[in-house]
Amino acid sequence: MNPARLSLELLCHGLRLDAGSGADARATVLRRTRAGLGSGLEIAIPGARKTHRLNVPVDEQFAQASPWLLRTGADGYRVCDTRDGTEHAIDLVADPEWYDERTPAGTLLSDVGVLQGTYLGIYVGDVCAFWSGSGSSACGFCTTGRNVGHDEALQKSVDDVVHTARVAKERSGVTFVHLNTGYAGPDTVSVMHRYVRALKEEVGVLVGVQATPAADLAAYDTLRDLGVDHVSFCYEFHDPEVLEHWCPGKARAIGQDAYLDAIEHCAGVFGRGAVSGEIIAGVEPIETTLRAIDWIASVGAFPTVCVFRPTRGARMESLPSPDPDEMEVVFREVWNACRRHRVPVGLAPGIEVSLVLTPDDCADLIEKPPLGDRLWRAALAVGRIAAAPAFRRRMRPRNSSTRNSSTRNSSAQSSSTRRTD
Ligand code: SF4
Structure with a gap:
């Protein structure tokens, strides 16, 4: 079984931990941060082309009935399929030791951001407005309203974010920091500005931003000028009725069209392959998900597809969690759609994602690529080499003296008092 298919098996079924596996002691502490999707066990699956990183559900109800069992032996860890006895070697990814350190302000670094694969994910801004009141507007799969302020810090100051990102870069080789936030109105994305500016000036990393679409699309020119490298939009479901049912806040306060317009617009502003449209697979019919994937790639963005996790x-x-055979069809299409529409993928250095299978991961599902596919892989390999100097430039700190700690602290404070949920 190739590592991409094994990833789908584990995402769909979850994994049971054998009592003697020692996984609890050696592996990552299970962390429920951001939308709650990173709440599983971080593992690495070796493959012929690359090592895949994966956050495997172990805590959820469906995982307790999984046919997959984690075992340990003299030669390391294995995941065993109890249906037929086959075994696959994996590694557990331990937490970095800096998780337990504190910023100069006293915040635990892992309360600021966590690794989700090889990149650093940080939720910034206030608790999502869809969680206010009874939380009935919140997205059905999301637990952000329960995590922020409990499993992670309620407010992240710019200083804390910069410190954590610098440590993650220096000691874990992080090249990419992904900032996300919940809904805070038509100008939500402006919450990101001071963090992006500081990360670019003082740390020197690639920065991705995920926020609800701005009402004024000129906001994305500002983001580009700040140095943002990647933007993503979680529009979740392609069928507007499914979106309305499971994500009422997004459907009513923002509307699906705003997401689609922003994805298409940003593919022009940031360039092909620098924007992603994020959807969830395994809830709406597979044909709808396949249509979504083709549409996203057709406008020059790449599809980021989450296997639905009933968190x-x-x-x-x-x-129910999805069927791995159906998910294989979906994820083959992720790779094929990017190839068909010539959306470059996998060019940025050092980014492996554990929450989803990236389009680059999906290449491993095509075990006997036809000629056109092999030519596309060769073009991407050349693209990786050609793009390397530009990425190196973008990862140099811009070193500006314009920011001082008093402006940092006052801006963090004004954010914390902007809205209470
Ligand atoms: S917009 Fe939806 S997914 Fe995002 S934080 Fe709010 S409720 Fe969660």
Whole structure:
């Protein structure tokens, strides 16, 4: 079984931990941060072309009935398929030791950001407005309203974010920091500005931004000028009725068209392959998901597809997890659609993602690539080499003296008092 297919098996079924596996002691502490999707066990699956990183569900109800069992032996860890006895070697990814350190302000670094694969993910801004009141507008799969302020810091100051990103870069080789936030109105994305500016000036990393679409698309010119390298839009479901049902806040306060317009617009502003449209697979019919993937790639963005995870505590907790055979069809299409529409993928250095299979991961699902596919892989390999100097430039700190700690502290404070949920 190739590592991409094994990833889908584990995402769909989850993994049971053998009592003697020692996984609890050696592996990552299970962390429920951001939308709650990183709440599993971080593992690495060796493959012929690359090592895949994966955050495997172990805590959720469906994982308790998984046919997959984690075992340990003299030669390391293995995941075993109890249906037929086959075994696959994997590694557990331990937490970096800096998780337990504190910023100069006293914040635990892992309360600021966590590794999700080889990149650093940080939720900034206030608790999503869709969680206000009874939380009935919140997305059905999301647990952000329960995580922020509990499993992670309620407010992240710019200083804390810069410190954590610098440590992650120096000691874990992080090249990419991904900032996300919840809904805070039509100008949500401006929450990111001071963080992006500081990361670019003082740390020197690639920065991705994920926020609800701005009402004024000129906001993305500002983001580009600040140095943002990647923007992503979680529009979740392609069928507007499914979106309305499971993500009422997004459907009513923002509307699906705003997401689609922003994806298309940003593919022009940031360039092909620098924008992603994010959807969830395994809830709406597979044909709808395939249409979404083709549409996203057709406008020059790349599809980021999440295998639906019925996360503990989410409104969708009791839904079944998807079928891995169906997910294989979906993820083959992720790779094929990017190839068909010539969306470059996998060019940025040092980014492996554990929450989803990236288009580059999906290449491993095509075990006997036809000629056109092999030519596309060769073109991407050349593109990686050609793009390397530009990425190196973008990862140099810009070193500006314009920011001082008093402006940092006052801006963090004004954010924390902007809205209470
Ligand atoms: S917009 Fe939806 S997914 Fe994002 S934080 Fe709010 S409720 Fe969660």
